[in-house]
Amino acid sequence: MSRSKKAKITKRKRILIVDDDDSLVEVYKARLEIDGFEVIAKYDGESALRFLAEDVADLIILDCMLPKFGGLSILEYLKNRVEGFKTPVLMVSGLDREEYKEKAAKLGAKGYLVKANVSISEMLDKVEAVIGHGSVA
Secondary structure: OOOOOOOOOOOEOEEEEEEHHHHHHHHHHHHHEEEEEEEEOOOOHHHHHHHHHOOOEEEEEOOOOOOOHHHHHHHHHHHHHOOOOOOOOEEEEEEOHHHHHHHHOOOOOEEEHHHOOOOHHHHHHHHHHHHHOOEEE
């Protein structure tokens, strides 16, 4: 390549998925990676918080029911105790409970998706509505 032509550098948007359902995480991860996202998976609340203490994501997909800190507790901690926390969060849950949806909304979640009611393409549509497509120039 000549010096007059600069290589186009793209950065993939990073998504942190926090869910203890290994199978579901692998399905989401595979589809999101196909669509150009970088995906990091954590399977409990404690490892998610450790990751976020040292790294960043463009979006967090966070299960409500997790071992070692529930998703709503994590969201509350991030919103109220982490100065400058602005990362959008999509809550996912196997439970279609109104009180969880209300708490997630009050804490600033960008959505609450019930696992049994959402397809992978609907999940992708929601992700792209919140942060756009996987790669940025």
